[in-house]
Amino acid sequence: MTNLAGVPYYILEFGDELVYFTPYTITLFLLALTFTIFVLISMPERQVDIAFGGDAYTTKVISVSEMRFRRFMAIACGLASMGAMVTGDIFNFTLFTAMVGITNVGIVAAVKSPHVQNAAYQYGLVALSATVPLFGGAAIYAAATGSLSMIELAKGALPAVPFVAKAFLVLGVIGEGMAPFYAAKAEMFRAPGAPYVIMCSLSSLLIFLRVIEVVMLG
Amino acid sequence: MIIRRISHYISNYENIMPLFAGACAFLILIGILLLPIQYNPVQLYPKTIDRNSSLDPYDRGGPPFTQVEIGAQYPENSPTAGLVTTYLTPFSLFLSQVTLHLGTTIVAHPGGIIDEILYNTRGLDTVVEPTILFIAFAIASYLYRKG
Incomplete structure (x- = not known):
């Protein structure tokens, strides 16, 4: 239990799946929780387009139905991020990561801008194909070690996790969260409506921080 | 310079999917080379x-x-x-x-x-x-x- 980013303060048991709160995971969890509360209580921004060379400007108005849908997706994304931060099970982590990916697409899918939707479509394709290395990595974890519990992996009694399993897991998280490839997300951020779009960025940052801890186990 | 070129390449979001597919193919190749997994x-x-x-x-x-x-x-x-x-x-x-x-x-x-x-x-x-x-x-x- 030395490399679990601290001694767990509390372990919540869901059968074979443990949820544990270490100093590291609880920090990430609180970050996700705080931002989810912000999303819950805040109204979307109104983007203003200014035409250069003149004094014309337009304010983009977000309809109530669009706002509700995007807020719902942002909250779902926050909940998925929270789950991914504290889960102690490899397969559960991959599920929450996949959920983060699909909610990220959902946050911007409602925007009526062809450019934004095009970027979201490309990102959706990556998120879709990233599930293969993501779940493949989890499957190799199970086959090679015989366990999916992070706490058991951290004890060091199980066989070592193959390098390729860890690499698959990281590649899957990169695809779901687009961690170093923010170009597509930058295009998605043209969508009006902070703080919902910021949730895309925050969630991918959080799952990337968590997967660093996960691959250090075993 | 090289970072500028890379960031210019990935700034076009249509290049993201081929890039990711290439990364997947590369990793699968490494996985095959590292076989057998116990x-x-x-x-x-x-x-x-x-x-x-x-x-x-x-x-x-x-x-x-x-x-x-x-x-x-x-x-x-x-x-x-x-x-x-x-x-x-x-x-x-x-x-x-x-x-x-x-x-x-x-x-x-x-x-x-x-x-x-x-x-x-x-x-x-x-x-x-x-x-x-x-x-x-x-x-x-x-x-x-x-x-």
Whole structure:
């Protein structure tokens, strides 16, 4: 239990799946929780387009139905991020990561801008194909070690996790969260409506921080 | 300079998908080169295969309502695991008795050991999986209605 980013303060048991709160995971969890509360209580921004060379400007108005849908997706994304931060099970982590990916697409899918939707479509394709290395990595974890519990992996009694399993897991998280490839997300951020779009960025940052801890186990 | 070129290349979001596909292909190649991966024979939720059983591979054998060992990671967290191993409806029972394979298909839904794993020991997974599905439905239906 030395490399679990601290001694767990509390372990919540869901059968074979443990949820544990270490100093590291609880920090990430609180970050996700705080931002989810912000999303819950805040109204979307109104983007203003200014035409250069003149004094014309337009304010983009977000309809109530669009706002509700995007807020719902942002909250779902926050909940998925929270789950991914504290889960102690490899397969559960991959599920929450996949959920983060699909909610990220959902946050911007409602925007009526062809450019934004095009970027979201490309990102959706990556998120879709990233599930293969993501779940493949989890499957190799199970086959090679015989366990999916992070706490058991951290004890060091199980066989070592193959390098390729860890690499698959990281590649899957990169695809779901687009961690170093923010170009597509930058295009998605043209969508009006902070703080919902910021949730895309925050969630991918959080799952990337968590997967660093996960691959250090075993 | 090289960083500027790389960032210029990936700033076009249409290059992201080929880049990711290339990374996947590269990693799969490395994975093939690193074969064989040692399989650990001590696995969770072991099951026996009996090809002559009409409930194969869900048939764990034994009488109902007796607790069997299902090889969970933390058995103390699932004290009732292994009690409900099969619940065949009369129709499922009929199908499993008259045919060799229909007893385990979706029309029969035998439940049993798979459901034990899903609902008793790995219940959180079972909750998250349909959540992903419903969110995907929500996005698809919103886009369809907005259409």
